[in-house]
Amino acid sequence: MREQLHSSRAAAHRAVNAEMQALYRTIGRSLLGRMREGWSVDVVEKLGVDLRAQFPNSIAFSPSNLDYMRRFAEAWPDPAAPLLEQLPWGHIRVLLDEVAEPQLRDWYAAAAVRHGWSQDVLLNQIKAGSHRRTPPADSSLSP
Incomplete structure (x- = not known):
């Protein structure tokens, strides 16, 4: 239950x-x-x-x-980016403020959902450039 x-x-x-x-x-x-x-x-x-x-x-x-x-x-x-629906508005604001390139924004959005990152962790991951340490296959915004 x-x-x-x-x-x-x-x-x-x-x-x-x-x-x-x-x-x-x-x-x-x-x-x-x-x-x-x-x-x-x-x-x-x-x-x-x-x-x-x-x-x-x-x-x-x-x-x-x-x-x-x-x-x-x-x-x-x-609106066909279903993973965005799993992100709180604060996460989306961080993505808009911190990531100019659309593909990277999508990568970080997907990673935040996949790993359950808080808003602060998302910001730290962006600032640390974690996308450079993860294989490109992880970058799809689709589920």
């Missing part, structure tokens, strides 16, 4: 995380499109102010998090 409880909790967390990421990707795509149409950073910040007024209990709509959503949608436009 204990294993079933842990398994069910993990499945629920993945489902919530997947839904949150879908929302963040949608918001990010919208921001990308609007910025391409000429929206300024000030307008995006105003949007964040409006969203925070509508959802006062949510910290998700800060200017920096809206920028992460835009960068997330830009970095992973295709």
Whole structure:
């Protein structure tokens, strides 16, 4: 029974995380499109102010998090990267901040899921360049 409880909790967390990421990707795509149409950073910040007024209990709509959503949608436009759903938002922010090359970002995302790295361990692995010590076969983002 204990294993079933842990398994069910993990499945629920993945489902919530997947839904949150879908929302963040949608918001990010919208921001990308609007910025391409000429929206300024000030307008995006105003949007964040409006969203925070509508959802006062949510910290998700800060200017920096809206920028992460835009960068997330830009970095992973295709939601067909299932391992991302297993990463908390903090891990994704670290990947966006620390790894510019898309293939390396995918490698670190897959490694974080595979090895259960915490956000701090992920950051340390990136800074240590652990991708240089691991065979390329490990680099696929697909399961």
